[in-house]
Amino acid sequence: MTLQILEITTIEEMLAQIETIRFLYPNITLEKYKSFLLEMIPHNYTQIGVFENNKCLGITGCWSATKLWTGKYLEIDNFVVNPEYRSQGIGKLLTDYIEKKAIELNCSSIVLDAFTGNFGAHRFYYNQGYAPRGFHFVKILDEKKMTV
Numbered sequence: 001m002t003l004q005i006l007e008i009t010t011i012e013e014m015l016a017q018i019e020t021i022r023f024l025y026p027n028i029t030l031e032k033y034k035s036f037l038l039e040m041i042p043h044n045y046t047q048i049g050v051f052e053n054n055k056c057l058g059i060t061g062c063w064s065a066t067k068l069w070t071g072k073y074l075e076i077d078n079f080v081v082n083p084e085y086r087s088q089g090i091g092k093l094l095t096d097y098i099e100k101k102a103i104e105l106n107c108s109s110i111v112l113d114a115f116t117g118n119f120g121a122h123r124f125y126y127n128q129g130y131a132p133r134g135f136h137f138v139k140i141l142d143e144k145k146m147t148v
């Protein structure tokens with residue numbers, strides 16, 4: 001397997017990866033995906049994908065920001081590996097790449113959210129050296145505007 005890791009920075013490149021994103025958000029429409037990306041990209045959002053022969057096997061979004069408690073950090077967002085390629089090191093390639101990127105950006109830490117019931121993701125992130133440091137509380141105001 002010859003794999004290539006690519007940074008995906010344009011809206012067109014991101015839209016082309018919707019089928020991989022749908023492994024995480026099966027009901028997302030192209031229109032909703034595009035509208036969200038148009039709001040996210042101006043806030044440093046990019047994607048990183050692992051490809052084999054131009055096929056996306058895994059993808060993650062990321063963006064950097066600054067908070068008072070962490071200083072500059074890199075946030076993993078929308079991390080997904082095609083189910084056919086799980087447990088083959090694709091996720092580790094992505095987290096390793098993210099870590100190098102965070103170091104290059106002089107970040108203090110890498111953060112992410114994982115759905116509370118996604119125990120496979122929890123196990124994966126623990127194995128990569130991540131640990132829960134708090135709770136991400138959510139108050140839903142309009143469920144119709146959400147993807148999940």
